[in-house]
Amino acid sequence: MKPGSTSAACVALLRRDLLLVWRRRGDALNPLLFAIIVVALFPFALGPEAAVLSRIAAGTIFVAVLLAMLLSLDALFRSDLEDGSLEQLVLSPHPLALLLGCKILVHWLTTALPLIVIAPLLAQLLLLPAAVLPVLLTALALATPLLSLIGAVCVALTVGMRRSGMLLTLLVLPLIVPALIFGAGACNAAQNGFAYSAPLLWLAAWLVLAVILAPLAAAAALKISLT
Amino acid sequence: MNPLVLWFHKLGSPPYFYRFAGKWLPWLYALALIAGVVGFYGALFTAPADYQQGDSFRIMYVHVPCAWMGLFAYLFMAANGFVGLVWRIKLSETLAMASAPVGAAFTFITLVTGSLWGKPTWGTWWTWDARLTSELVLLFLYFGVIGLYHAIEDRRQAARAAAFLALIGIVNLPIVHYSVIWWNTLHQAQTVSLVGPSKIAPSMLWPLLVLAFATHAYFFASVLARSRVALLELESGKDWVRALLHAAETLHD
């Protein structure tokens, strides 16, 4: 790989961000803990009756994963903004959208992937029928990157704000509602014996669109926020 | 140069717009008030009660114009936001941000009056069908735009960021609408479809149109009023604002 080329820049950025997360891997476990706690609270709130829990299991897991990802989304650009490397990224000759894509990839790998790994545990806590689990995992695998991508655009708009947590949630949630509807909808359809491929295909289509457009939008938003 | 084009360019100048808006404001408010009174007279007195819903359908005369304005305001905001982002026209940014709270107010009225209408006619205060859900998401989008605008210090940067969000939201709104339709048809537990006059009688229709006109006039009045204040704050260091203050002070002496 030629040093100074765009691919070298992307690889360097990926390595750096992954290394930074690894150095604070305790913090990276926070979203996991949050998701487990949220899911565990529901049996306490709704009672241990199996029929009730398995009915709400898929949707609850989806919401818990969503909220857990929102927690870590805030930190996407924060440390880079504080030490000035965010401005260096914006000023670099490489396409900003591509670089942001790499950062979003790291966010998904370090936040969403662990959540997908523990999804079977969450499913068991809420007594999700075993047959639905593959659909849940597929739906999560499609919806979580969407959340990372759309969330990144919103974080780019609020970068630098001191107390942006609640505002960020307010911005992201209306935009993520379709992904939630289709993701949880696929699981519920599978659970009730209906066809579930349509919502999954919709999710996949949006994901493809988001992979191309969201980094561009995030780059534009970042340029607005940093001027 | 074409006088209309010239006038359009002049309008972009803050002091000219300030004077222009100040001149037209009272007329727009008056127009809204008169049309509103006429419309409400028709809504409450001359329109006959609906054979199915009785007098509760009169809520329509508040609910529907506000629903139309909530959507119109968002389009107005997004269009001005787009112009502001692409051509960096200060006035467009101002108009976009001024229309956000007005649109949010109309959307809020829509949701609450809809709920009040739904209770006697559908038997429930709320239901998660496509239109209601999309309207709720619209309110959240307004809150997001307003929140973002107020969270950033630099006013022009704040307006651009909020306008960007408004444009993303405008793409999202039909997506939410169609997602919820799919979601509703999946569940297939719908009992009642949305009520509404299918073939509306003329005596029922004209108050609605008059009130639609009234709310439009009110919207523009409110946007102009809010834009004037925003321009004052934005241009506070400029000479024209200083001159305005001196004129106001000499008037009070």
Next chain:
Amino acid sequence: MTDFFAMHGYAAYVWPSYALFAVVLLADALAPVFARRRALRDIAARLRRAASRKPS
């Protein structure tokens, strides 16, 4: 007349709707009035402060 006010039984729904419409839009109409006064006051105060700081 009482029939009209009772809206044939729907009064609890119709009148609050109309009232909400009036109240919210009134609040929306008054907000720029107060904001404009406040803005002019603040700008005048800022100008006075700036003038007192620069005696020339």
